[in-house]
Amino acid sequence: MQARAPARQAEKVSAVETDRTPVRGRSERRDAEFTEYLAARQAALLRTAYLVCGDRHQAEDVLQTALAKLYLSWDKVRDRGAVDAYVRRILVNETTSAWRRPWHRREQATERLPETAAHHDTYDDGGSAALWDVVRSLPPKARAVVVLRYYEQLSEAETAETLGVSKGTVKSQSSRAMALLRERTPAHLHPREEER
Template sequence: MQTTERAGPDTGGMSRSEARDAEFTAYLAARQPALLRTAYLLTGDRHQAEDVLQTALAKLYLSWDKVRDRGAVDGYVRRILVNENNSVWRRGWKRREHATEVVPEGAPHVDAYDEGTGDALWQVVQTLPRKARAVVVLRYYEQLTEAETAEVLGITVGTVKSQASRALATLRERTPAALDPREEER
C-alpha cells in the first residue's frame, strides 16, 4: 500500500515533500555561489571545495526538516563545511597540487587591491595552518562576529581572538611590503 503525504495548509497545494524540496532548491539557488566561495577559501582547491560543498549540501538536505530556524541555515552549513574540510584533511586526502585559479568573486574587504595584488595576498593566506585559515575566512571574509565564528568552529570566543591575532601577525610578517597598503602612505 502506497501512502501519499497530504498538503499542509501553507504549502500551496504541494505535498510536504514537494514543499520541502522547493524550499531547499530555493535556498540552494540563492546561497550556493557564496557557499562554494567559502569552501574554496577553506580548502584552497576548487575541486576539493566542490567535493566538500557537495557533501555538506547532501547532509543539509537530509537534515533539512530538523533545521527549525531557517535564518540559522548558513551557520549550520558553514559548520558542516569546516567539519568536512577537517575530515578530509585528517584522512590525508588533501591534494598535493597547488590551486592556480583565482578566488571566485573577490571578497568585499579586498576591494583596495587590484586583481594581481589580491591573488598574491590570497597566496599568503593559504600559508596559514588550516585552523587559523578557517578563523580568518569566517571572521574577515564571511564577516562573522567573534561569537558566530566561535560557534561555527566549536571553540571559545577567546580562542577565536587569539587565533585571529596570531594569524594576522603571521600574515603581516609574511606579506611582502609591496602588498601592504600602509606602505603607500609612508
C-alpha cells in the same frame, strides 16, 4: 465473505495513498525550499569553501557534501535564518576531516600544472589573489578563523559557534593568524606601502 475481502483491500490501498499524499506534498515543499536556498546562496558558499580549503576542487567536493548533509536534515533546521551558519559549520568540519585523511598527506605539489582552462572568480582583481595565497599559507584552523571572521564577517561568538570552540580560542587564533599574515605578506601588498 469473498465480496468483503476486495473491499477491505481497496480500503487499505486508499488509506496508503492518502497517507502518502501529505508526505509527497511535504517533500515537494521541502525540495522547493531547498532549491530556492541553493539558488540564492550556493555561489557565496562555494567562495567560502574555497577560502577555507584553498583548493577549488576540494571546495566543490566539501560544499557538495555539506549541501547533501543539509538536504538530509532540512526538515530538522527550524531556524531558517541559521542555515548559513549550519552549512559553514559543516564546511569547516568536512575540510578539517579532509586534512586529517592519510591520502591528503601523501599528495605531492608539482611545479608544472596540467594544461587546463584558467578559472578566475569575478570578485578577484588580481591583487587579492596574491593576498589569498598568503592566507592559504596559514595553518588550517587559523585560516578557518580568518575566513569566517574577516571574509564572512562573523562575530567572535558566531565564529566560535561555527568552529565548535570557545570565544577565547577564536581571539587567540585570530591574533596569531593576523601576526602570521603581517609577517608573510609581501611588501607590495602591505596597506602602508600603497599610501606612499
